[in-house]
Amino acid sequence: MTDRGVLSSHDRRNPGVRSVIATVQGLLLGGLLLIGLGPVLWLAKSAVTPTQDTLRAPLALWPNGFDFANLVTAWTRVEIDKYFLNTVLLAFGAWAVQLLVAMTAGFALSVLRPRYRKLVTGVVLATLFVPSVVLLVPLYLTITDLSLINSFWAVWLPAGANAFNVLLVQRFLDGLPREVFEAATVDGAGPLRLFVSVVLPMSRPILGVVSVFAVIASWKDFLWPMLVLPDPAVQPLSVRLPALQRFVELDVFLAALAISTLIPVALFLVFQRLFLNGGALGGAVKG
Amino acid sequence: MTTTAPTRQAAPRSAVRPAVPPRRRGKRRGTGLAALLFLLPMFAVFGVFSWLPILQTAVMSLQETNLVDTPEFVGLDNFARVLDDPLLWTAVRNTMWFAFLALVIGYPAPLVLAVLMNEVRRLRGLYSALAYLPVVVPPVVAVLLWKFFYDAGPNGLFNTVLGWFGVAPVAWLQDGGTAMVSLVVESTWAAMGGTVIIYLAALTRVPPELYEAAEIDGASVWRKVWHVTLPQLRGVLLITFILQIVGTAQVFLEPFLFTGGGPANRTTTVLLLIYNYAFASSLGGDYGAATALSLMLAVVLALLSALYFRLTRSWSTT
Numbered sequence: 001m002t003d004r005g006v007l008s009s010h011d012r013r014n015p016g017v018r019s020v021i022a023t024v025q026g027l028l029l030g031g032l033l034l035i036g037l038g039p040v041l042w043l044a045k046s047a048v049t050p051t052q053d054t055l056r057a058p059l060a061l062w063p064n065g066f067d068f069a070n071l072v073t074a075w076t077r078v079e080i081d082k083y084f085l086n087t088v089l090l091a092f093g094a095w096a097v098q099l100l101v102a103m104t105a106g107f108a109l110s111v112l113r114p115r116y117r118k119l120v121t122g123v124v125l126a127t128l129f130v131p132s133v134v135l136l137v138p139l140y141l142t143i144t145d146l147s148l149i150n151s152f153w154a155v156w157l158p159a160g161a162n163a164f165n166v167l168l169v170q171r172f173l174d175g176l177p178r179e180v181f182e183a184a185t186v187d188g189a190g191p192l193r194l195f196v197s198v199v200l201p202m203s204r205p206i207l208g209v210v211s212v213f214a215v216i217a218s219w220k221d222f223l224w225p226m227l228v229l230p231d232p233a234v235q236p237l238s239v240r241l242p243a244l245q246r247f248v249e250l251d252v253f254l255a256a257l258a259i260s261t262l263i264p265v266a267l268f269l270v271f272q273r274l275f276l277n278g279g280a281l282g283g284a285v286k287g
Numbered sequence: 288m289t290t291t292a293p294t295r296q297a298a299p300r301s302a303v304r305p306a307v308p309p310r311r312r313g314k315r316r317g318t319g320l321a322a323l324l325f326l327l328p329m330f331a332v333f334g335v336f337s338w339l340p341i342l343q344t345a346v347m348s349l350q351e352t353n354l355v356d357t358p359e360f361v362g363l364d365n366f367a368r369v370l371d372d373p374l375l376w377t378a379v380r381n382t383m384w385f386a387f388l389a390l391v392i393g394y395p396a397p398l399v400l401a402v403l404m405n406e407v408r409r410l411r412g413l414y415s416a417l418a419y420l421p422v423v424v425p426p427v428v429a430v431l432l433w434k435f436f437y438d439a440g441p442n443g444l445f446n447t448v449l450g451w452f453g454v455a456p457v458a459w460l461q462d463g464g465t466a467m468v469s470l471v472v473e474s475t476w477a478a479m480g481g482t483v484i485i486y487l488a489a490l491t492r493v494p495p496e497l498y499e500a501a502e503i504d505g506a507s508v509w510r511k512v513w514h515v516t517l518p519q520l521r522g523v524l525l526i527t528f529i530l531q532i533v534g535t536a537q538v539f540l541e542p543f544l545f546t547g548g549g550p551a552n553r554t555t556t557v558l559l560l561i562y563n564y565a566f567a568s569s570l571g572g573d574y575g576a577a578t579a580l581s582l583m584l585a586v587v588l589a590l591l592s593a594l595y596f597r598l599t600r601s602w603s604t605t
Contacts, residue, residue, distance in 0.1 A: 036417035105329035
């Protein structure tokens with residue numbers, strides 16, 4: 001953690017430099033508010049604005065009237081509740097599978113270190129370079145062969161085949177002090193105990209990172225669930241929303257969009273540190 | 288409490304590591320089997336849903352496959368048919384145009400933002416949160432929202448803004464000239480925050496001594512950015528560059544939801560074409576053509592990354 005960037009503390013004391021910094025940072029904050037928060041706020045406003053207002057004056061700061069019924073209509077009559085639940089279930093299962101695969105594999109490769117570790121790492125790494133589109137058709141046919149169409153497993157299981165997670169966990173575990181593992185082994189801990197009682201508790205930071213990636217990726221996913229979940233009853237929001245656009249009135253549709261955004265944004269606000277410091281995995285060995 | 292005295296001593300981010308890690312061979316007979324067991328979930332999931340399908344792609348590209356009849360080997364017919372499709376070259380051109388626009392618009396933006404944000408001392412969290420917020424908006428929501436922003440009428444959101452400056456309404460998505468730019472702007476907005484966070488993390492790892500040394504040599508702010516910050520970010524910049532090329536070459540969501548490839552195939556990308564070969568209701572079911580094209584795309588992407596790795600390595604050694 002450095003406490004300085006390009007500018008030195010000497011620079012920062014210079015009044016000329018200070019005013020430039022203040023100006024640039026003011027502009028930066030304004031710009032970020034506009035592009036980062038603006039569209040989200042606009043969506044929130046439009047979700048409770050009657051269609052006519054949104055169409056006539058999309059940039060009006062204060063609509064003529066509020067129509068909170070939009071949200072209720074979207075949730076109940078348009079059945080956003082059902083798609084919402086599907087989205088949550090899909091994210092939860094994908095998260096569980098990814099965590100299981102990444103942690104066990106990372107543990108085996110990094111802590112147990114079998115002799116073929118390099119080979120396996122290489123084969124996993126290689127899939128990173130194979131763009132996912134290559135898998136699209138054969139994976140779809142595999143799912144068809146396994147009769148998993150319209151089953152959540154069709155989304156959960158392929159999500160586990162994520163090389164990025166495995167490598168991330170592996171690299172994290174590589175960075176942990178091996179003396180701890182050796183001490184535990186000397187104290188008589190077997191591989192399972194080493195995994196559950198030593199490695200997992202020490203892996204909390206990376207578990208958090210992988211979890212965030214997993215949930216976000218699942219919530220974002222569109223093409224794959226669209227292919228393997230053709231039945232609207234099991235579709236997540238991302239797949240259902242474009243179809244809804246065709247037969248739902250604009251204000252209710254925007255309310256549905258707002259509801260779909262709510263959970264990810266709420267998660268983000270609650271776990272902000274995890275999202276924003278995900279890259280910095282310092283403090284791994286804190287008690 | 289798993290923390291023991293030796294752990295506490297080992298600094299979490301110690302720069303000093305033992306040059307040669309102590310090797311321990313033998314006396315761990317049980318771990319071989321245990322490692323295999325722990326690797327089992329990974330082998331199962333990767334085997335069925337990654338390694339096998341990758342191999343299948345190669346086989347299927349040589350076959351005429353539909354879900355009913357047994358697949359029949361047709362040699363390179365699929366490749367020939369795809370290469371003969373005039374739409375392929377349109378799609379390739381469009382995809383390259385998208386990638387180029389994304390490089391011009393989307394690549395420098397997060398870097399500039401991150402370097403500026405790194406100088407912020409107060410409310411840093413707020414800046415990062417604002418920059419990252421679009422990333423957590425689900426992409427489908429983002430596209431559908433922006434589709435409304437791009438409304439071609441004079442009351443469309445962006446056209447309203449243009450109207451303030453007396454500019455005539457633009458048919459963003461319906462006009463062949465602006466459709467692709469509109470897609471790129473939205474996807475830049477949606478993706479930028481993630482890259483900003485990556486750069487910010489990398490910036491905290493730039494050793495302050497380098498800046499101090501540059502200052503002793505009397506370097507200006509601009510020269511410090513150019514000669515210290517950017518070279519220190521070289522590795523990360525390379526990674527994000529490759530990720531972006533690989534990502535833009537596979538752009539699907541934006542053309543699929545914004546324009547469906549229109550107007551007049553001006554936004555049909557390679558991935559959209561693959562999707563259409565395999566799954567679109569009109570063409571559809573041509574799995575051979577779809578896999579042949581995805582294989583060709585994969586080879587091009589692999590070549591691109593390999594070339595880039597080579598180039599940067601030779602530049603950095605000479």
